Amino acid sequence: xxxxxxxxxxFDLESMQAGMVRVDALPRDRDQLLPALQAxxxxxxxxxxxxISYVASHIRMPLSEVYATTTAYSELRLEPPVPGQWHxxxxxxxxxxxxxxxxxxxxxxxxIDCQFLCALAPVASDEHEQLFGRVSAEALRERVGS
Amino acid sequence: MTTTISxxxxxxxxYPTPRLPRILIHRGTAGDAVDAARxxxxxxxxxxxxxxxxxxxxxxxxxxAAPSATVVHGxxxxxxxxxxxxxxxxxxxxxxxxxGDEANYAGTGGRGLTIRLGRNDGTLGDVLSxxxxxxxxxxxxxxxxxxxxxxxxxxxxxxxxxxxPVAMKWRFAAAHSDEPRMLVVNxxxxxxxxxxxxxxxxxxxxxxxxxxxxxxxxxGFEHAYVYINGQARAARVAFERALEDAGEAGILDGxxxxxxxGLEIHLRSGAGGYVCGEESVILNSIxxxxxxxxxxxxxxxxxxxxxxxxxxNNAETLCAITTVFENPPPPTKLVSLSGDVPRPGxxxxxxxxxxxxxxxxxxxxxxxxxxxxxxxxxxxxVFVMPNQFEDALEMRVLGxxxxxxxxxxxxxxxxxxxxxxxxMRESCGECTPCRxxxxxxxxLLERPSDHRDEIGALIEVMTEGSLCQLGGMAGRPVQSALDxxxxxxx
Numbered sequence: 001x002x003x004x005x006x007x008x009x010x011f012d013l014e015s016m017q018a019g020m021v022r023v024d025a026l027p028r029d030r031d032q033l034l035p036a037l038q039a040x041x042x043x044x045x046x047x048x049x050x051x052i053s054y055v056a057s058h059i060r061m062p063l064s065e066v067y068a069t070t071t072a073y074s075e076l077r078l079e080p081p082v083p084g085q086w087h088x089x090x091x092x093x094x095x096x097x098x099x100x101x102x103x104x105x106x107x108x109x110x111x112i113d114c115q116f117l118c119a120l121a122p123v124a125s126d127e128h129e130q131l132f133g134r135v136s137a138e139a140l141r142e143r144v145g146s
Numbered sequence: 147m148t149t150t151i152s153x154x155x156x157x158x159x160x161y162p163t164p165r166l167p168r169i170l171i172h173r174g175t176a177g178d179a180v181d182a183a184r185x186x187x188x189x190x191x192x193x194x195x196x197x198x199x200x201x202x203x204x205x206x207x208x209x210x211a212a213p214s215a216t217v218v219h220g221x222x223x224x225x226x227x228x229x230x231x232x233x234x235x236x237x238x239x240x241x242x243x244x245x246g247d248e249a250n251y252a253g254t255g256g257r258g259l260t261i262r263l264g265r266n267d268g269t270l271g272d273v274l275s276x277x278x279x280x281x282x283x284x285x286x287x288x289x290x291x292x293x294x295x296x297x298x299x300x301x302x303x304x305x306x307x308x309x310x311p312v313a314m315k316w317r318f319a320a321a322h323s324d325e326p327r328m329l330v331v332n333x334x335x336x337x338x339x340x341x342x343x344x345x346x347x348x349x350x351x352x353x354x355x356x357x358x359x360x361x362x363x364x365x366g367f368e369h370a371y372v373y374i375n376g377q378a379r380a381a382r383v384a385f386e387r388a389l390e391d392a393g394e395a396g397i398l399d400g401x402x403x404x405x406x407x408g409l410e411i412h413l414r415s416g417a418g419g420y421v422c423g424e425e426s427v428i429l430n431s432i433x434x435x436x437x438x439x440x441x442x443x444x445x446x447x448x449x450x451x452x453x454x455x456x457x458x459n460n461a462e463t464l465c466a467i468t469t470v471f472e473n474p475p476p477p478t479k480l481v482s483l484s485g486d487v488p489r490p491g492x493x494x495x496x497x498x499x500x501x502x503x504x505x506x507x508x509x510x511x512x513x514x515x516x517x518x519x520x521x522x523x524x525x526x527x528v529f530v531m532p533n534q535f536e537d538a539l540e541m542r543v544l545g546x547x548x549x550x551x552x553x554x555x556x557x558x559x560x561x562x563x564x565x566x567x568x569x570m571r572e573s574c575g576e577c578t579p580c581r582x583x584x585x586x587x588x589x590l591l592e593r594p595s596d597h598r599d600e601i602g603a604l605i606e607v608m609t610e611g612s613l614c615q616l617g618g619m620a621g622r623p624v625q626s627a628l629d630x631x632x633x634x635x636x
Binding site for chain 1: 175176178179180209210212335338339340341344375376377378414415416417418419422431432433434435436437438452482483484485486490491492521524550552553556560561564565568571574
């Protein structure tokens with residue numbers, strides 16, 4: 001398992017404060033755990049230890065349990081996102097439509113599981129998770145480069 | 147005779163129908179992924195001071211046609227496909243009255259619960275003019291018991307994959323009349339290859355609200371939790387807006403019918419994980435516990451969310467319930483169709499004993515002779531082979547309706563290995579058969595011909611011993627591929 005602080009955890013203080021304000025607005029009940037983690041995640045785009053710890057004390061749950069829950073959700077990031085990172089969907093439909101060729105052609109892009117836009121395969125997404133359908137290697141290279 | 151205006155007529159008066167003719171731009175997640183917004187802007191610009199006749203709508207399911215726009219003149223509609231290839235002059239001409247001779251419209255079969263997809267601009271007035279809340283109005287005129295009988299007679303079964311009779315599940319929960327009852331709407335839709343609930347929520351969120359309120363009339367819930375896939379942001383936004391509009395109109399609290407429904411609707415977003423579509427996992431997720439499955443029994447209808455009797459229904463199931471008063475209710479299933487076909491998209495397919503796999507392929511423009519197999523059900527699915535293409539589609543077999551068509555050049559062994567790897571990544575780790583079994587399966591599939599017996603035994607252990615259907619069904623695609631095309635792995 002990954003240590004909670006993979007590196008010097010650096011995060012934007014203002015975003016952290018914005019996340020804290022949103023968490024504070026939620027009832028201090030256990031069923032608010034996921035909404036609270038999501039509020040932090042929306043503010044910071046990832047969950048540093050401090051954010052998880054803040055949620056744990058707000059919900060009044062042990063930090064270990066909150067951390068365990070956090071790791072179970074694939075969309076909650078425990079590391080800062082890579083700026084400008086593009087992803088290429090590698091679901092079955094996108095794979096059939098040449099996702100691996102796209103990944104070879106654009107080394108800067110990373111693979112990602114099904115994005116549920118299968119009928120517009122192959123699909124890529126930008127750092128803001130905006131989806132692009134019927135992507136060609138040329139178009140993707142252009143976008144990733146820009 | 148009384149001449150009082152009906153509640154529905156009063157609503158329709160208050161929320162007027164949009165003016166015609168008009169142009170609907172098919173946006174939504176699908177449209178926006180291929181720049182539909184840009185073509186919408188060009189059309190508005192070309193129309194100048196008549197631009198108010200242009201409105202944004204969601205996808206109508208015809209993803210192959212995107213980016214597209216539909217011109218609506220009363221009952222006559224014409225969709226213009228692939229605007230990136232065809233330009234917008236024809237769209238403008240049609241709006242001005244010259245639509246050409248033919249109604250060039252390749253549909254997705256949508257005549258039941260998809261009839262309003264891509265045909266409305268999201269406003270309450272627009273969907274009310276297209277019969278929204280008509281079924282609720284009729285349901286409220288009969289007793290809960292009569293409603294349950296009608297649903298039973300309509301033969302409605304769960305559309306999330308398990309095919310359980312809806313009326314039976316609702317009766318189980320209704321029997322707990324001395325306790326507060328809960329409804330959980332499963333719109334997590336995390337099965338790769340399935341995109342139906344997203345389309346329903348983006349394109350016709352009021353239908354789900356209507357389904358929820360019909361279920362409420364039958365069972366009587368205190369709370370309803372709608373659990374929407376975390377990545378399906380447009381679906382959530384559309385549903386939130388619909389909730390707000392329905393609340394303001396007095397639909398949610400029943401005041402439009404001079405009643406008090408007493409139902410509180412909560413919205414939750416998922417945060418990823420295929421296993422979160424499993425119904426007991428959703429319960430844990432909502433309660434703030436680790437998203438892992440629960441042992442059954444107890445069943446959710448006895449002790450579910452917060453230990454209360456709970457009905458868990460798929461979003462499509464509740465949407466389908468709104469057709470209960472149609473005579474007869476259309477026996478249709480939403481099929482998310484992708485892969486090697488000319489027209490991939492969301493299809494509403496008649497499951498009437500007459501439609502076959504070959505028929506489905508033909509709808510999507512594919513020649514069955516050029517198809518190697520159809521993957522049905524993604525990582526928990528099977529490969530439907532050409533010798534089965536003349537079989538009729540059955541609700542029981544279709545599961546959640548995710549189908550990926552594999553053409554002649556597709557590599558079934560590669561697809562099978564990818565699915566096994568996906569199951570390994572998505573296993574939540576709670577039970578040993580799934581956690582260890584999915585990983586072992588990936589190893590064995592490197593050279594399956596050397597390990598046929600071990601693979602068979604492993605599948606048996608996972609099927610029988612896993613806590614939930616992620617592990618329980620993880621062996622299906624492997625078994626299916628090895629049974630039918632073992633050579634492909636050599």
